[in-house]
Amino acid sequence: MKKIIVTGATGQIGTDLVDRLIKDYGDDNVLACSRRARPEDWAGSHYESLDVTDSKRFFELTKDFGADTILHLAAVLSAVGEDNPQLLWDINVNGLYNSLEIARELDLALFVPSSIGAFGPGTPAVNTPQTTIQRPTTAYGVSKVAGELLCDYYNKRFGIDTRGVRFPGLISYKALPGGGTTDYAVHIYYDALEKGHYTSFIDKGTFMDMMYMPDAVDSIIDLMEADPSKLKDRNAFNVSGMSFDPEELKRSIQKYMPDFTMDYDVDPVRQAIADSWPDSLDVSAAREQWGFNPKYDLDAMTKDMLEKLKK
Ligand code: AKB
Numbered sequence: 372m373k374k375i376i377v378t379g380a381t382g383q384i385g386t387d388l389v390d391r392l393i394k395d396y397g398d399d400n401v402l403a404c405s406r407r408a409r410p411e412d413w414a415g416s417h418y419e420s421l422d423v424t425d426s427k428r429f430f431e432l433t434k435d436f437g438a439d440t441i442l443h444l445a446a447v448l449s450a451v452g453e454d455n456p457q458l459l460w461d462i463n464v465n466g467l468y469n470s471l472e473i474a475r476e477l478d479l480a481l482f483v484p485s486s487i488g489a490f491g492p493g494t495p496a497v498n499t500p501q502t503t504i505q506r507p508t509t510a511y512g513v514s515k516v517a518g519e520l521l522c523d524y525y526n527k528r529f530g531i532d533t534r535g536v537r538f539p540g541l542i543s544y545k546a547l548p549g550g551g552t553t554d555y556a557v558h559i560y561y562d563a564l565e566k567g568h569y570t571s572f573i574d575k576g577t578f579m580d581m582m583y584m585p586d587a588v589d590s591i592i593d594l595m596e597a598d599p600s601k602l603k604d605r606n607a608f609n610v611s612g613m614s615f616d617p618e619e620l621k622r623s624i625q626k627y628m629p630d631f632t633m634d635y636d637v638d639p640v641r642q643a644i645a646d647s648w649p650d651s652l653d654v655s656a657a658r659e660q661w662g663f664n665p666k667y668d669l670d671a672m673t674k675d676m677l678e679k680l681k682k
Contacts, residue, residue: 372440372480372595374400376433378423378470379444381405381413384484384538386546387584388442388591389415395592402436406445423466430473440480440595443470449488449511450641451550456510463514464521471525471533480532482595483522485607487539487580488552489515492647499649501609501656508647519607526605534594535606539580539614539652541587542672544679552644556581556620560676563624563631571617572638578650582612583667583675590663597661604656612665613672614651623673 375392379385380403392401393415403413404421419432423445433441445466452459467483474481490499491507505516515537522533540553548554555573562569573579582590590610615623621633657663667675 372396372592374436374438375440375442376402376404376436376438377442377444378404378421378429378466379446380418381407381410381546382444383541383543383546383548384584384587385444387543388444388588391588391592402432402438404432423469424461426469426472429469430476433473433479434477438477438479440482441470441474442482442591442595443467444484446484447511448549448551449486449509449644450552450554452511452514453509453640453644459510459514463511464517467518467521471521471531474531474533475525475529478531480534480595481522482591483518483533483535483606485515485519485535485537486511487537487648487652488512488644489519489537489607490647490649494649496650498651498653499609500653501604509644512647522606532599533606534602536590536594536608536610536657537652538587539582539611541582541584542676543584544676545584552641552648553579553581555617559617559620559624559633560673560680563628564677564680567628567630568632568634569621570634570636572636572641573617573645574635574637574642575618576616577642577645578614578616579645579648580611580614580652582610582665583672586612586665586667590657590665593663594661601660603660608657608660608663609652609654610657610663610665611652611654612667613669615669619669620673623669624677626670627674627677
């Protein structure tokens with residue numbers, strides 16, 4: 372990667388990723404785009420408002436910037452997607468189609484995140500293999516499977532350098548997630564510090580894969596810089612840093628805040644989504660093919676989240 376355009380740049384991943392790209396690749400080589408107007412405190416010099424369904428503007432911005440890589444993060448998450456599947460399809464699939472076509476026309480590399488949401492109730496839940504039954508039951512999952520397959524198709528049919536990972540729930544202290552099922556694992560840290568108590572919308576015993584944002588950012592850069600001849604799977608590598616349920620997360624917080632308490636008010640919509648997702652992914656393909664090696668386990672993440680959020 373030399374000159375990079377990032378869509379969805381003000382979202383949960385983009386906020387962390389753009390900071391890191393500017394450090395590693397230089398401010399002049401990173402164009403951040405988002406539907407939002409430029410945030411007042413935005414660090415980078417290059418920022419444009421962009422709706423990824425506007426293919427003409429998306430193409431012109433990418434061409435004028437001279438990008439060699441698109442990191443396409445713009446997407447609607449799982450819980451919001453169940454409220455508005457039409458909006459989800461438009462952004463997640465039509466927006467992705469635009470970025471694939473731009474990558475084809477300008478011969479660019481393209482990163483697209485998939486998700487644990489691309490799996491469904493028929494998927495083996497424990498140590499979920501890289502290649503297995505998917506059949507998701509959410510609008511979000513359907514859009515993610517379509518995205519994985521479209522990226523494979525553009526690679527095979529047009530030779531486009533498409534790459535991607537299946538992200539688990541991502542936890543960050545810089546930006547909040549926007550309407551996902553795994554969001555409880557971020558909100559809990561804010562409420563722990565503000566109220567000493569959290570009411571979880573996901574039930575005890577519900578295990579899901581998660582990852583701390585520094586590991587997620589590393590995984591994007593490491594995959595995009597990996598030797599393409601080693602990438603057998605190429606799109607939608609399983610990645611994960613840990614798997615826990617709300618009780619394990621509570622106990623981890625209690626190691627640093629012994630008075631922290633938690634109760635439950637389960638949201639049936641998000642609980643049904645969580646129940647249809649795997650408990651833990653097999654990440655061996657990512658380890659073998661491009662050296663995926665997350666650094667944070669649950670307690671290391673909790674310590675860092677609480678320290679950083681306190682500041
Ligand atoms: C969500 O919960 O929708 C996302 C995801 C796992 O893709 N965090």
